Amino acid sequence: MQTRTTKETPGKALAPATGSAGADSRRALIEESHQRCAALGLSRIERPDYEPLMRSDLAIARERNRRLSDRAAPVMEMLLEQIVNTHSMIVLTDAQGTVLHTVGDDDFLERAGKVALAPGANWAEHSKGTNAIGTALFAETPTLVHASEHFMHANSFLTCSAAPIFDPRGNMLGVLDVTGDHRSYHQHTMGLVRMSARMIENHWLTDDYTDRLRLHFHSRSEFIGTLLEGIVVVGPDGRVLGANRSALDQIGQSMAAVRNHSLTSLFGTSTAAVHDHLRSPLALPMLLHLPDGRPVHVSPRASGPVSVMLRGLGPAAPGAGPGADDAALAAPAARRDALPAPGDAVAPGLAAAAAIAAGGLREPAEGAPARRASGLEFLQTGDPQVEAVVGKLRRVLNRDIPILILGETGTGKELLARAIHQDSERAKQAFVAVNCASIPETLIEAELFGYEEGAFTGAKRKGSHGRIVQANGGTLFLDEIGDMPGPLQARLLRVLQERSVTPLGSHKTIPVDIAVIGATHRPLREMIERGQFREDLYYRLNGLAVRLPALRERNDLPALARRILRGECPQHTPEISPAVMTMFTRYRWPGNVRQLANVLRTAAVMAAGEPQITEAHLPDDFLDDLQRPAAALAPLSAAAAPAPAAGRADDTAAAGGAVVAGNARTLQEAEIAMIQQVLDACDGNISEASKRLGISRNTIYRKLRWNPDRPDPARA
Numbered sequence: 001m002q003t004r005t006t007k008e009t010p011g012k013a014l015a016p017a018t019g020s021a022g023a024d025s026r027r028a029l030i031e032e033s034h035q036r037c038a039a040l041g042l043s044r045i046e047r048p049d050y051e052p053l054m055r056s057d058l059a060i061a062r063e064r065n066r067r068l069s070d071r072a073a074p075v076m077e078m079l080l081e082q083i084v085n086t087h088s089m090i091v092l093t094d095a096q097g098t099v100l101h102t103v104g105d106d107d108f109l110e111r112a113g114k115v116a117l118a119p120g121a122n123w124a125e126h127s128k129g130t131n132a133i134g135t136a137l138f139a140e141t142p143t144l145v146h147a148s149e150h151f152m153h154a155n156s157f158l159t160c161s162a163a164p165i166f167d168p169r170g171n172m173l174g175v176l177d178v179t180g181d182h183r184s185y186h187q188h189t190m191g192l193v194r195m196s197a198r199m200i201e202n203h204w205l206t207d208d209y210t211d212r213l214r215l216h217f218h219s220r221s222e223f224i225g226t227l228l229e230g231i232v233v234v235g236p237d238g239r240v241l242g243a244n245r246s247a248l249d250q251i252g253q254s255m256a257a258v259r260n261h262s263l264t265s266l267f268g269t270s271t272a273a274v275h276d277h278l279r280s281p282l283a284l285p286m287l288l289h290l291p292d293g294r295p296v297h298v299s300p301r302a303s304g305p306v307s308v309m310l311r312g313l314g315p316a317a318p319g320a321g322p323g324a325d326d327a328a329l330a331a332p333a334a335r336r337d338a339l340p341a342p343g344d345a346v347a348p349g350l351a352a353a354a355a356i357a358a359g360g361l362r363e364p365a366e367g368a369p370a371r372r373a374s375g376l377e378f379l380q381t382g383d384p385q386v387e388a389v390v391g392k393l394r395r396v397l398n399r400d401i402p403i404l405i406l407g408e409t410g411t412g413k414e415l416l417a418r419a420i421h422q423d424s425e426r427a428k429q430a431f432v433a434v435n436c437a438s439i440p441e442t443l444i445e446a447e448l449f450g451y452e453e454g455a456f457t458g459a460k461r462k463g464s465h466g467r468i469v470q471a472n473g474g475t476l477f478l479d480e481i482g483d484m485p486g487p488l489q490a491r492l493l494r495v496l497q498e499r500s501v502t503p504l505g506s507h508k509t510i511p512v513d514i515a516v517i518g519a520t521h522r523p524l525r526e527m528i529e530r531g532q533f534r535e536d537l538y539y540r541l542n543g544l545a546v547r548l549p550a551l552r553e554r555n556d557l558p559a560l561a562r563r564i565l566r567g568e569c570p571q572h573t574p575e576i577s578p579a580v581m582t583m584f585t586r587y588r589w590p591g592n593v594r595q596l597a598n599v600l601r602t603a604a605v606m607a608a609g610e611p612q613i614t615e616a617h618l619p620d621d622f623l624d625d626l627q628r629p630a631a632a633l634a635p636l637s638a639a640a641a642p643a644p645a646a647g648r649a650d651d652t653a654a655a656g657g658a659v660v661a662g663n664a665r666t667l668q669e670a671e672i673a674m675i676q677q678v679l680d681a682c683d684g685n686i687s688e689a690s691k692r693l694g695i696s697r698n699t700i701y702r703k704l705r706w707n708p709d710r711p712d713p714a715r716a
């Protein structure tokens with residue numbers, strides 16, 4: 001949204017201008033939001049309640065949004081440089097409005113903390129009334145809320161500019177916001193925030209679709225390569241897989257509508273023509289036309305083998321058979337398996353393992369390149385419980401039996417659902433994932449079932465097909481199904497019974513053919529007893545229920561960890577030191593495989609080329625967590641810990657494998673006890689202890705948190 005400002009007397013607040021069309025629609029947005037807040041029973045004078053998430057829940061929220069935080073971090077840094085010394089702060093929230101991270105001026109962070117603008121607090125409209133974060137989340141549009149426009153008076157010292165962040169399939173990822181003292185309002189802030197959100201979205205898109213064909217376009221060729229360029233991603237069959245915000249703006253259609261296009265219907269060209277263009281050296285952008293006839297300059301980009309990216313549509317160009325001329329276009333050493341991204345239709349025969357692991361793993365089939373693991377096969381790393389789950393699923397594959405996947409967060413429920421889809425006869429069609437917990441309750445209905453043009457206030461101009469229709473022919477994955485609001489459970493039940501959808505505001509029913517996979521970490525049976533989940537829906541979803549074990553219950557952690565590392569560093573995969581493996585097997589892993597993958601990802605970067613991952617490479621927050629007594633599974637005993645590998649280990653736990661750890665309750669405590677014992681045995685001679693333990697003097701200092709220049713007060 002464009003806002004203009006008027007200048008006021010220096011020292012007084014600069015306020016967003018009134019009178020322009022932009023200001024009118026902004027006023028309408030704020031008014032509608034105030035009405036919603038009043039309808040929710042919020043009071044303008046109440047102090048915003050400050051109920052941040054517990055530390056562990058915040059850690060899980062951060063873990064779940066790790067990728068968003070990683071992508072946003074450099075952009076937030078850059079923004080910080082722009083707003084430094086302006087009594088402002090930058091806020092990143094998840095798709096529910098929970099604040100994940102804040103950076104900014106210390107004094108302002110402190111003031112903001114007083115109104116709960118701090119990590120762990122929720123700024124959705126229902127908890128904080130009209131505010132830029134909550135209103136941007138609701139309206140799905142960049143939003144400025146200034147001073148007294150905040151619903152709650154306590155927040156009226158703020159001026160906030162927020163922009164939602166979407167993935168290339170149109171799913172809300174979170175919100176980026178700059179908040180400051182209302183007297184420091186600056187007209188450029190909103191523009192900066194919007195651009196920053198677009199940068200994050202564009203990075204996300206390129207990450208998701210590294211090995212897909214991307215069409216970068218703009219009506220002015222000089223804008224290609226800038227933040228204003230539109231980007232559309234096309235699958236091997238020519239279907240549009242995703243697009244960035246600028247593409248939607250230029251095409252003038254919603255994400256759902258754009259994703260219904262093909263290369264031909266959107267740009268009026270064929271894959272063969274694009275292929276030819278890509279092969280010609282130093283080619284200028286192609287001049288093509290959007291569906292409404294407007295000309296655009298289009299620059300196709302491909303970093304993988306084009307023969308894999310483009311198949312099916314139109315006649316093949318001469319010499320464009322599989323493998324032909326790929327060398328010219330393929331990026332150098334990296335594996336090029338045409339990584340399908342989440343939400344893609346996946347062509348059979350394409351890197352199955354890599355495809356299901358699009359969440360971050362690029363796992364080559366072990367050993368030889370000849371045969372690739374199937375989707376489900378990829379998940380088998382030796383744990384008997386997982387083996388049993390896969391065995392059951394194989395038996396019901398392609399039988400049209402709804403599957404319910406149960407398991408804690410991060411256990412791999414979505415990965416399993418993708419694997420089922422990929423091994424099924426529907427693999428060529430769409431896999432559509434809907435996270436019932438991340439869509440605001442008020443929007444789930446429209447999101448799932450679609451709506452007609454003008455069906456409700458705030459509806460997008462051209463209506464929407466809804467996710468169920470998008471999944472037609474393929475698989476609909478309903479994640480966090482336990483969070484689906486009651487009235488919608490009834491509607492979903494009807495869809496599943498009647499196999500047809502009636503969009504909001506429409507009288508037409510659309511027949512659908514979908515395989516349904518549900519997932520939840522909630523105890524559905526207990527919810528049924530408490531009347532929170534419909535029993536009839538439960539049975540409709542539960543043709544077969546499988547439970548994925550928590551990571552701490554699995555006995556294949558070492559194999560799983562090595563596989564994840566191989567995916568991260570396919571060329572020079574580091575070993576995991578025995579001491580680190582001991583830590584891993586003893587840790588509770590509240591975030592399950594997701595947390596393990598994140599820890600390994602960081603460790604692999606820190607180890608950068610070293611042959612072994614040691615404790616020094618592990619992320620600090622993980623090491624901190626290990627120190628908490630509740631982090632370990634059980635008291636350390638030499639028998640319970642895996643045997644250290646032959647040869648010298650560089651960590652204390654392995655080196656001290658034979659040392660009795662006394663009453664230590666955590667691995668950390670056990671390590672300290674061991675070091676202390678050996679030190680005592682050496683009369684405090686650090687060099688001698690370091691030799692006996694096989695660790696460096698510095699490691700001893702670090703473990704005991706000593707300053708080597710000062711004697712340890714505890715031992716003095």
Ligand SMILES: Nc1ncnc2c1ncn2[C@@H]1O[C@H](COP(=O)(O)OP(=O)(O)OP(=O)(O)O)[C@@H](O)[C@H]1O
Nearest residue numbers: 359360379408409410411412413414415593594597
């Ligand atoms: N068997 C596995 N091998 C490799 N990576 C895995 C495995 N299982 C899960 N992961 C990784 O862990 C992360 C979390 O997986 P996924 O999203 O499927 O879990 P989930 O149970 O659906 O989580 P949530 O309940 O939070 O939605 C992903 O990055 C995924 O790639």
